[in-house]
Amino acid sequence: MTGTEKVLLTVEGLTKAYPGVVANSNVSFRIMEGEVHSLLGENGAGKSTLVKMIYGLVRPDTGRMTLRGQVYEPSAPKAARAAGVAMVFQHFSLFEALNVAENVALGMENPPKQSELSQRIRQVSEAYGLPLDPARLVGDLSAGERQRVEIIRCLLQDPKLLIMDEPTSVLTPQEVEILFKTLRQLSAEGTAILYISHKLEEIRALCDEATVLRRGKVVDTCQPREKSARELAEMMVGETLTPPERSGKAPGPVALDVSGLSARSPNPFGTALQNIHLTVQRGEILGIAGVAGNGQDELLLALSGEIRTAKDAVKIDGKGVGDLGPNERRAVGLVSAPEERLGHAAAPDMSLTENALLSGAVRKELTSRGFIDWAKTRTFAAGIVKEFDVRTPGIGTAARALSGGNLQKFVIGRELSQDPSVIVVNQPTWGVDAAAAASIRQALIDRASGGAAVVVISQDLDELLEIADRFAALNGGRLSAPRPTQGLTVDEIGLMMGGAHGMEVAHVHP
Amino acid sequence: MDLSAINPLVLIASLMVSATPILLAAIGELVVEKSGVLNLGVEGMMIVGAICGFATAVETGSPLLGFIAAAAGSALLSLIFAVLTQFLLANQVATGLALTLFGLGFSAMLGQGYVGLKPPSTPTLHIPVLSDLPVVGTMLFSHDLMVYVSLALVAAVWATLKYTRVGLILRAVGENHDAAHALGYKVIRIRILAIMFGGACAGLGGAYLSLVRVPQWTEGMTAGAGWIALAIVVFGSWKPWRVLLGAYLFGGISVLQLNLQAAGLKVPVQYLSMSPYLITILVLVIMSANRSRAALSAPASLGRSFHASH
Numbered sequence: 006m007t008g009t010e011k012v013l014l015t016v017e018g019l020t021k022a023y024p025g026v027v028a029n030s031n032v033s034f035r036i037m038e039g040e041v042h043s044l045l046g047e048n049g050a051g052k053s054t055l056v057k058m059i060y061g062l063v064r065p066d067t068g069r070m071t072l073r074g075q076v077y078e079p080s081a082p083k084a085a086r087a088a089g090v091a092m093v094f095q096h097f098s099l100f101e102a103l104n105v106a107e108n109v110a111l112g113m114e115n116p117p118k119q120s121e122l123s124q125r126i127r128q129v130s131e132a133y134g135l136p137l138d139p140a141r142l143v144g145d146l147s148a149g150e151r152q153r154v155e156i157i158r159c160l161l162q163d164p165k166l167l168i169m170d171e172p173t174s175v176l177t178p179q180e181v182e183i184l185f186k187t188l189r190q191l192s193a194e195g196t197a198i199l200y201i202s203h204k205l206e207e208i209r210a211l212c213d214e215a216t217v218l219r220r221g222k223v224v225d226t227c228q229p230r231e232k233s234a235r236e237l238a239e240m241m242v243g244e245t246l247t248p249p250e251r252s253g254k255a256p257g258p259v260a261l262d263v264s265g266l267s268a269r270s271p272n273p274f275g276t277a278l279q280n281i282h283l284t285v286q287r288g289e290i291l292g293i294a295g296v297a298g299n300g301q302d303e304l305l306l307a308l309s310g311e312i313r314t315a316k317d318a319v320k321i322d323g324k325g326v327g328d329l330g331p332n333e334r335r336a337v338g339l340v341s342a343p344e345e346r347l348g349h350a351a352a353p354d355m356s357l358t359e360n361a362l363l364s365g366a367v368r369k370e371l372t373s374r375g376f377i378d379w380a381k382t383r384t385f386a387a388g389i390v391k392e393f394d395v396r397t398p399g400i401g402t403a404a405r406a407l408s409g410g411n412l413q414k415f416v417i418g419r420e421l422s423q424d425p426s427v428i429v430v431n432q433p434t435w436g437v438d439a440a441a442a443a444s445i446r447q448a449l450i451d452r453a454s455g456g457a458a459v460v461v462i463s464q465d466l467d468e469l470l471e472i473a474d475r476f477a478a479l480n481g482g483r484l485s486a487p488r489p490t491q492g493l494t495v496d497e498i499g500l501m502m503g504g505a506h507g508m509e510v511a512h513v514h515p
Numbered sequence: 516m517d518l519s520a521i522n523p524l525v526l527i528a529s530l531m532v533s534a535t536p537i538l539l540a541a542i543g544e545l546v547v548e549k550s551g552v553l554n555l556g557v558e559g560m561m562i563v564g565a566i567c568g569f570a571t572a573v574e575t576g577s578p579l580l581g582f583i584a585a586a587a588g589s590a591l592l593s594l595i596f597a598v599l600t601q602f603l604l605a606n607q608v609a610t611g612l613a614l615t616l617f618g619l620g621f622s623a624m625l626g627q628g629y630v631g632l633k634p635p636s637t638p639t640l641h642i643p644v645l646s647d648l649p650v651v652g653t654m655l656f657s658h659d660l661m662v663y664v665s666l667a668l669v670a671a672v673w674a675t676l677k678y679t680r681v682g683l684i685l686r687a688v689g690e691n692h693d694a695a696h697a698l699g700y701k702v703i704r705i706r707i708l709a710i711m712f713g714g715a716c717a718g719l720g721g722a723y724l725s726l727v728r729v730p731q732w733t734e735g736m737t738a739g740a741g742w743i744a745l746a747i748v749v750f751g752s753w754k755p756w757r758v759l760l761g762a763y764l765f766g767g768i769s770v771l772q773l774n775l776q777a778a779g780l781k782v783p784v785q786y787l788s789m790s791p792y793l794i795t796i797l798v799l800v801i802m803s804a805n806r807s808r809a810a811l812s813a814p815a816s817l818g819r820s821f822h823a824s825h
Binding site: 061062081082083086094098099100101102103107110111112116 | 683690699
């Protein structure tokens with residue numbers, strides 16, 4: 006930042022309430038031209054609602070905004086784009102069946118002809134070190150390349166303010182470095198960046214200013230470079246955090262043995278698993294990292310039994326189960342919790358009791374001769390709610406009505422309460438607040454100490470480094486050889502995850 | 516059996532007439548499905564179009580006004596579907612089925628006074644030079660206006676989807692309605708317009724049945740044409756030219772099997788009657804056998820309700 010800075014955007018007293026929840030309450034802050042400003046806060050702190058108001062997707066109830074001194078009241082994203090505000094979304098707003106140029110055209114007000122647009126995409130992508138072929142289908146691109154499409158879509162409109170909502174959650178550390186170079190170049194050219202993330206080290210590395218939100222209110226502002234990650238986290242959560250405790254016990258015999266596992270994906274844009282080998286001992290946690298879409302979902306399906314394979318590709322306690330379905334595998338001792346809470350791990354419109362029954366029936370013997378033992382099921386469900394501190398009005402509440410974090414605690418709790426010998430979870434703390442995430446991690450560690458073999462698939466590297474004993478990475482459906490977590494550096498992990506996925510490293514400002 | 520009784524010239528000419536109702540309904544449904552909406556009410560919209568067109572043509576004496584009324588009537592009917600599924604978020608499959616049942620009953624009621632009447636005949640176009648060509652002239656260029664309208668519609672839909680911004684937005688809405696909404700496109704408005712276009716096309720198809728193909732009004736006269744149009748859209752991988760191929764294949768085999776029956780082919784009639792359905796679907800399934808590419812052209816949001824959460 007230079008001394009000649011000017012105020013770009015001011016936000017004063019913005020308030021937005023939804024039925025039952027105040028998403029933003031009297032939020033004020035300002036952004037200078039060329040500044041990289043961070044919005045910091047947990048899930049549900051109101052960051053997304055706030056940026057949606059700035060981008061014109063949501064209208065504030067009260068409050069006002071100014072952009073370069075003018076009153077700024079975008080009624081639609083169109084108006085925001087016209088005023089020079091562009092946004093890169095958390096969940097990509099891309100169309101997989103369309104090509105890069107078509108995707109870019111959809112985000113512009115008056116796109117030029119396809120041939121001319123392709124030319125401009127090439128120019129901009131080269132100027133910012135983000136090579137991209139305009140004719141490729143977005144469905145065939147890696148996560149890092151998809152994000153380039155979004156960024157280039159924004160850059161073609163020459164924005165004054167670029168909003169980025171959790172941009173790095175799907176990138177490898179190397180890809181993050183390329184992105185940061187681009188963002189620093191933009192900032193040097195005078196474009197302000199509003200950067201939303203809960204990854205504290207990234208914010209410390211990139212951002213000039215930070216506004217901290219908690220439960221919809223601004224609780225603090227700071228210069229992130231002068232704070233430690235721990236201090237930032239405590240500002241965000243509002244309480245002191247305790248890292249999970251590990252037991253130092255030596256692992257027992259091998260409980261899960263996967264050898265030569267290959268499987269096609271049930272999803273047309275999915276990734277096939279290729280010749281996966283892994284073993285997990287009792288008392289051990291194996292962490293599996295990887296950028297989204299590199300076979301995580303498929304690996305969970307193949308382990309849980311939703312995809313069936315050769316009998317001996319998956320063995321539990323030495324018994325081949327590769328050809329068995331989920332309930333038969335549960336009977337042998339393997340439980341699993343997929344990433345998607347609503348619709349995959351839990352039936353949204355069924356009560357917690359019914360959801361407990363769906364997965365627990367086999368191991369907890371909740372049925373007899375085809376009839377449901379409701380008393381026993383209710384006891385089981387109530388036990389989960391109590392032990393895992395699930396905040397719910399009761400066990401008769403529909404799964405859909407629970408917040409993401411509470412439902413996640415219920416889903417994980419339901420599986421862990423079945424006295425399993427093998428546990429497989431995908432993204433156990435995705436979208437869960439810090440306190441709930443800590444309790445879920447502690448529960449996984451406790452089950453491992455209790456003699457279960459645990460596989461944690463996650464995109465959160467910090468989480469894996471915190472709880473896993475050994476670490477492997479999925480890349481293009483192949484699994485790297487597992488390595489002990491201790492002594493691993495972030496660079497090494499990045500290389501295991503596929504480095505920059507063959508994307509050229511940026512060649513800006515040599 | 517006397518195959519010489521089958522005249523290939525007449526066969527091709529009547530193939531085009533026979534395929535046009537299905538082609539019209541299918542190209543309309545293709546646009547609806549490309550926008551991400553599954554409207555199973557094609558059959559109901561067709562038959563309502565058939566009676567609206569028939570009644571208007573009989574009352575005014577103008578087949579052209581009949582076709583316009585058919586398009587308007589079915590578009591209005593499709594608006595019921597649009598309101599139920601887009602605003603009230605009703606299930607699209609159930610609503611579409613209900614629309615078919617409603618259309619069948621409603622058309623029977625409207626048509627009570629029109630059974631047994633004869634509609635004014637729709638004139639065939641005389642295109643200078645082309646219609647006078649030997650062989651090709653009688654085969655391809657001696658039809659009524661609607662045959663050419665249906666072909667022009669196929670070309671227009673293909674070009675619009677492929678080359679224009681409107682087409683791109685329509686495909687985007689059908690592919691990922693959440694992303695389209697996030698970019699500021701009016702998902703619901705676009706879908707309603709697509710649904711009404713589909714309704715109008717189905718109405719034209721129905722009116723073609725009652726005014727040209729049959730031509731008279733009987734209850735339930737569409738006899739499954741709407742369903743075969745739906746099947747052709749899916750098995751034609753949502754591609755306009757394949758839909759044309761499917762419709763003409765179906766029309767062609769329908770006409771051929773009638774001719775074969777007349778020629779006394781020694782095959783049970785039932786097999787001949789089912790052959791258009793079997794062969795059309797078989798051919799289109801084989802053409803779209805490449806799963807990955809077929810999946811690509813299927814609109815990813817097809818049949819899913821859209822509700823802007825924030």
